[in-house]
Amino acid sequence: MTAFDLxxxxxxxxxxxxxxxxxxxxxxxxxxxWVIAVLAALRFSDLVGTLLPDLGxxxxxxxxxxFALILVGVLIVGALAGFVLSRLVSAVGLRFLxxxxxxxxxxxxxxxxAVVVVLFAGLTTLPKKDWWQNALxxxxxxxxxxxxxxxxxxxxxxxLDYGTGERRPxxxxxxxxx
Numbered sequence: 001m002t003a004f005d006l007x008x009x010x011x012x013x014x015x016x017x018x019x020x021x022x023x024x025x026x027x028x029x030x031x032x033x034w035v036i037a038v039l040a041a042l043r044f045s046d047l048v049g050t051l052l053p054d055l056g057x058x059x060x061x062x063x064x065x066x067f068a069l070i071l072v073g074v075l076i077v078g079a080l081a082g083f084v085l086s087r088l089v090s091a092v093g094l095r096f097l098x099x100x101x102x103x104x105x106x107x108x109x110x111x112x113x114a115v116v117v118v119l120f121a122g123l124t125t126l127p128k129k130d131w132w133q134n135a136l137x138x139x140x141x142x143x144x145x146x147x148x149x150x151x152x153x154x155x156x157x158x159x160l161d162y163g164t165g166e167r168r169p170x171x172x173x174x175x176x177x178x
Contacts, residue, residue, distance in 0.1 A: 001135075001136060002131040002132075002134050002135045002136075003131055004131055004132055004135035004137065004138060005135045005136050005137050005138075008114045008135075008137045008141065009137075011110050011113050011114055011117075012107060012110030012111060012113075012114065013110070014110070015106045015107065015109045015110030015113065016103050016106040016107045016110055017103075017106070018106060019102040019103055019105050019106020019107075019109065020099050020100075020102050020103035020106060021099075021102075022086075022102055023086055023089070023095070023098040023099050023101075023102040024098050024099070024100075024101035024102040024104075024105055025082065025085045025086045025089050025098055025102075026082040026083070026085070026086045026102070027102050027105050027106065027109075028082075028105070029078055029079075029081055029082030029085055029086075030078065030079070030082055032078065033074060033075050033077070033078020033079065033081070033082070034075070034078075036074055036078065037070070037071045037074035037075050037078065038071065040070050040071075040074050041066075041067045041068075041070040041071045041074070042067075044066075044070055045063050045066040045067040045070060046063065046066075047066075048066035048069065048070060049062040049063040049065070049066035050062075051066075052065060052066060086098070111144075114137075114141055115141055115144045115145055115148070118138075118141040118142060118144070118145040119145045119148065119152075119160070122142075122145060122159075122160035122161060122162055123156070123159055123160065123161075127142070127161065127162040127163050128163040133163065142162045145160070145162075146160070146162070
């Protein structure tokens, strides 16, 4: 077992533990709040930016501030909604089930985080290091990262290199009908 394996176990373990502690309802509410917050900030930062006072900097400063304000505001509302929903789940006696499902979701989130880290690492020389090559978790995470290749931007997908000799095309080659 290498440092890479310990890092993966740590990320997955902490994600599982935190999600168990928070519960399924709060984890889902948080995830939904992040998605809604980013979409709302992208959609409305131009409008809110025009309502803010001139800060003396570039015009872009107002829009960055507007984006941040919208993002934080929606995240606060989402956290409050998650808290209230979590209390409702506890009140009807489903707290343990909520936490158990939260742990399962946290485990999946931890694996996803590890796969994303492996994806980014595939753009560097890290996968060629001995501690990576000798890791017990490396083959499965590398296979998962490579399976995402068709959905990545072509320039990125073509640069993924895990030192395995795997050089499949980024997207499946479609042959024209004869």
